[in-house]
Amino acid sequence: MSNELMIIRCRLGEREAFAELVRTWHDPVWTYVRRMLSAAEADDVAQEVWLAVFRGLPRLKEPARFAPWLFTIARRAVSNRLRVEYARPEVPIAADPVVGDAVDVLLDRAEMIVNLSALPVIEREILVLFYLEDLSLEDCAQICAIPVGTVKSRLSRARRMLHDRLVRKGSVE
Amino acid sequence: MNPEEMYGRLSGHLSLRSRIGAVAALVLGLGGAVFLGALWATEPSLRAHTHVAFGMLEITCLAWAGFGTWRIARRTPLYALDGVIAGGLALASNILLMSGVIVLAITRPGWVTVAAAAFAALMVATSAVLLARARARRAVLLRRRHELENGE
Missing domain, CATH: 1.10.10.10 (Winged helix-like DNA-binding domain superfamily/Winged helix DNA-binding domain)
Incomplete structure (x- = not known):
């Protein structure tokens, strides 16, 4: 199933599509979160990411651009935990x-x-x-x-x- | 944590029942508050404890309406199907409310019942518009799903 189709089905409210979305994208989300945070925080932050994704899906304008949208949400969740580190001047x-x-x-x-x-x-x-x-x-x-x-x-x-x-x-x- | 475990953690948040429950709390809470308010304001010579009882019921209805609003605004997303169900629920309950308030306006004429009837009519109109928009939005998504599934 293509990403766009999966997103459309989620936006329609099909429960199996939500499960499929998590099955497909959980590992990339978890990899990102885990590389940025400690193991103790990773599971909770990954869950926060998914809840924000589900809340935001009805407003997602371009289903075909799901991946950058997903990682933008993940980055926001991670940066909430790493405010001090992100504030460090480059x-x-x-x-x-x-x-x-x-x-x-x-x-x-x-x-x-x-x-x-x-x-x-x-x-x-x-x-x-x-x-x-x-x-x-x-x-x-x-x-x-x-x-x-x-x-x-x-x-x-x-x-x-x-x-x-x-x-x-x-x-x- | 594997995907299945994560989905298990999330599935409670994805329940259709909980999403429709939030809509029902908002619609019924608001409708109940309007109807009880009109009834309360037009009831002649009430005793003090009846005022208290009406006040408590009014607060309960408004609390449910507030809870439903908060859930929809901050916690519970409404997907395309939910929007259609919520619109239908809102329309049906607002028509019921309007009928009740019109009966009240006929039996107890006055500016309060007329204002309540006007407000109920506004709620009916708003819910009809929301239902139409939800149906249109769902139709667009269904069409796109059909195109993607058939490789168009």
């Missing part, structure tokens, strides 16, 4: 050296997951959305409410931070 982007494809190769998915928790929330979030959730740059920009250029800069900085961490651990040279 390192000026111009000062960041650009880390290109060579580092992408190093970003083995499993290795990234292990090391994500050491990164600040802003950088961790963009890596989770782009690499673990496979969202496009445009979707990441919509979810984080920032321009696409800023998404690219954050990704570059996040990759650099991750790379530096791996170098320190001796995982890469």
Whole structure:
């Protein structure tokens, strides 16, 4: 069943469609929430996300754009728990050296997951959305409410931070 | 937590009964408050404890109406089917209310019963519009579902 069809059926009030929606999207939501928060908070926040999704579904304008809408809600729920971390000023982007494809190769998915928790929330979030959730740059920009250029800069900085961490651990040279 | 466990946690919030219950609380609470208010205001020479009883009933009706409003506004989403059921429920109960208030206006003429009848007529009109909009919105969604299911 396509996402759009699932959303339309949910908006019609079909209970099986709600179950299908949760079955399809719970893992991506939980992955995002879990990478951003502790295990103790993840289940409750994931539930908050789903309740907000169900409340918001009747007003969802573009069912085909469900994924960015869902992650915008998830991000709001996470940022409510991480107000202090999100308020931290970002390192000026111009000062960041650009880390290109060579580092992408190093970003083995499993290795990234292990090391994500050491990164600040802003950088961790963009890596989770782009690499673990496979969202496009445009979707990441919509979810984080920032321009696409800023998404690219954050990704570059996040990759650099991750790379530096791996170098320190001796995982890469 | 796996998807089934999460759905289990959420299923209580997705009950049609609870959503329609919120609508029923609002509609019946508001209708009851209007009818009792008209009855109370036009009842001649009541004793003090009857005033208290009317006041308590009025508060109860308004509390239910407030609870229903809060549920719909903040907690309970109304999906397309719910909107149609809620619109039908509101229309039926408001027609009943209007009939009762009109009988009251005939048997106890006065500005209070006329105002109550006018308010009930407004509620009937509003619920008819809401029902029509809910049916139209559901028809659009059903058409889109049909298109998607048939790959159009």
